[in-house]
Amino acid sequence: xxxxxxxxxxxxxxxxxxxxxxxxxxxxxxxxxxxxxxxxxxxxxxxxxxxxxxxxxxxxxxxxxxxxxxxxxxxxxxxxxxxxxxxxxxxxxxxxxxxxxxxxxxxxxxxxxxxxxxxxxxxx
Amino acid sequence: xxxxxxxxxxxxxxxxxxxxxxxxxxxxxxxxxxxxxxxxxxxxxxxxxxxxxxxxxxxxxxxxxxxxxxxxxxxxxxxxxxxxxxxxxxxxxxxxxxxxxxxxxxxxxxxxxxxxxxxxxxxxxxxxxxxxxxxxxxxxxxxxxxxxxxxxxxxxxxxxxxxxxxxxxxxxxxxxxxxxxxxxxxxxxxxxxxxxxxxxxxxxxxxxxxxxxxxxxxxxxxxxxxxxxxxxxxxxxxxxxxxxxxxxxxxxxxxxxxxxxxxxxxxxxxxxxxxxxxxxxxxxxxxxxxxxxxxxxxxxxxxxxxxxxxxx
Numbered sequence: 161x162x163x164x165x166x167x168x169x170x171x172x173x174x175x176x177x178x179x180x181x182x183x184x185x186x187x188x189x190x191x192x193x194x195x196x197x198x199x200x201x202x203x204x205x206x207x208x209x210x211x212x213x214x215x216x217x218x219x220x221x222x223x224x225x226x227x228x229x230x231x232x233x234x235x236x237x238x239x240x241x242x243x244x245x246x247x248x249x250x251x252x253x254x255x256x257x258x259x260x261x262x263x264x265x266x267x268x269x270x271x272x273x274x275x276x277x278x279x280x281x282x283x284x
Numbered sequence: 285x286x287x288x289x290x291x292x293x294x295x296x297x298x299x300x301x302x303x304x305x306x307x308x309x310x311x312x313x314x315x316x317x318x319x320x321x322x323x324x325x326x327x328x329x330x331x332x333x334x335x336x337x338x339x340x341x342x343x344x345x346x347x348x349x350x351x352x353x354x355x356x357x358x359x360x361x362x363x364x365x366x367x368x369x370x371x372x373x374x375x376x377x378x379x380x381x382x383x384x385x386x387x388x389x390x391x392x393x394x395x396x397x398x399x400x401x402x403x404x405x406x407x408x409x410x411x412x413x414x415x416x417x418x419x420x421x422x423x424x425x426x427x428x429x430x431x432x433x434x435x436x437x438x439x440x441x442x443x444x445x446x447x448x449x450x451x452x453x454x455x456x457x458x459x460x461x462x463x464x465x466x467x468x469x470x471x472x473x474x475x476x477x478x479x480x481x482x483x484x485x486x487x488x489x490x491x492x493x494x495x496x497x498x499x500x501x502x503x504x505x506x507x508x509x510x511x512x513x514x515x516x517x518x519x520x521x522x523x524x525x526x527x528x529x530x531x532x533x534x535x536x537x538x539x540x541x542x543x544x545x546x547x548x549x550x551x552x553x554x555x556x557x558x559x560x561x562x563x564x565x566x567x568x569x570x571x572x573x574x575x576x577x578x579x580x581x582x583x584x585x586x587x588x589x590x591x592x593x594x595x596x
Binding site (some may be wrong): 234 | 297298299302306326348349350351492495496499500522523524526527528543544545546548549550
């Protein structure tokens with residue numbers, strides 16, 4: 161696990177659910193983990209609308225839109241494709257969420273590279 | 285034209301239950317207006333009306349995915365409605381509603397409604413402070429903070445719109461409805477107040493591409509900076525997400541704290557905004573971190589310097 165930070169266990173993320181995890185106490189941004197059609201995806205919790213990115217949930221873990229079909233930024237209503245992170249509508253059209261490489265450990269733990277804790281979000 | 289300011293903002297939301305919970309936790313009081321609509325009121329009766337986005341009672345949606353459906357403005361009395369009707373009827377369809385109100389679209393396609401204001405007069409003290417050299421505002425034994433102190437939104441303060449054409453928006457609100465520009469953030473847009481309100485702004489326009497047209501945020505006035513901090517702290521502890529703040533703006537001097545919402549706009553607590561009259565000359569400054577705030581702070585968990593050097 162050296163150089164990696166554990167976020168949660170794979171069973172903590174139900175199908176169709178998204179959750180946000182702070183990779184380290186005091187980290188600048190959370191990492192969003194979302195399960196869609198059985199596959200886990202992870203992105204920085206940082207809407208690419210503004211430089212540096214801004215947090216997207218409206219309440220803890222509330223990252224999906226009302227239909228549960230997209231990741232949504234509840235700052236300005238932008239929608240993102242869960243599989244690709246691409247903005248489908250809203251202010252950051254043409255941009256993408258920053259994908260985070262997620263690794264599933266033998267015990268089912270989900271981890272991300274340690275440098276994620278220092279990441280701001282949008283990387284131009 | 286004696287327009288007082290926004291009475292209500294109407295939204296067609298995707299997540300009705302989540303939105304209701306959010307608005308109540310924000311500090312607004314729910315009032316069911318019919319089988320499918322709710323008004324969430326500040327203390328003076330102004331506030332936010334929500335329905336599910338498919339509700340046929342809503343005005344049409346904007347071409348964007350923004351959930352704002354209508355801005356409802358209050359005016360001083362029925363003669364003002366007559367003035368607005370006469371002015372607007374020159375070049376657009378104006379609907380006179382059963383309650384005497386007016387409905388029409390502005391030049392950018394936003395749905396507007398005007399009515400004799402529903403604002404109830406508030407009679408409440410402002411936050412009181414004590415300072416050396418000035419008479420004490422709180423008497424002996426009168427406490428500044430208590431665990432159960434109220435910190436509720438008093439009135440709908442302002443609405444901020446993303447507009448694809450600032451000139452059109454300004455020509456309409458200033459030229460046709462008598463709003464006044466109080467200050468301008470270059471690169472973003474102007475702050476405006478209507479003839480019947482001396483607040484620094486009830487409206488702010490931000491220049492954006494057409495695919496973003498809609499509401500950017502709305503704000504409620506609090507009783508002072510401490511109430512704003514207490515309300516924001518309580519809201520944060522319920523799990524809600526800060527977008528920007530707390531801090532204090534330069535233009536308007538108001539304290540601010542913005543939160544994300546399931547309505548796809550920011551909700552802002554604001555406090556202690558400047559007042560202006562017609563002798564005020566609008567300032568201009570380039571938009572950016574320096575011009576937009578005097579200072580910016582960040583919420584954190586409560587902490588106290590306790591224990592020994594080892595942190596025990």
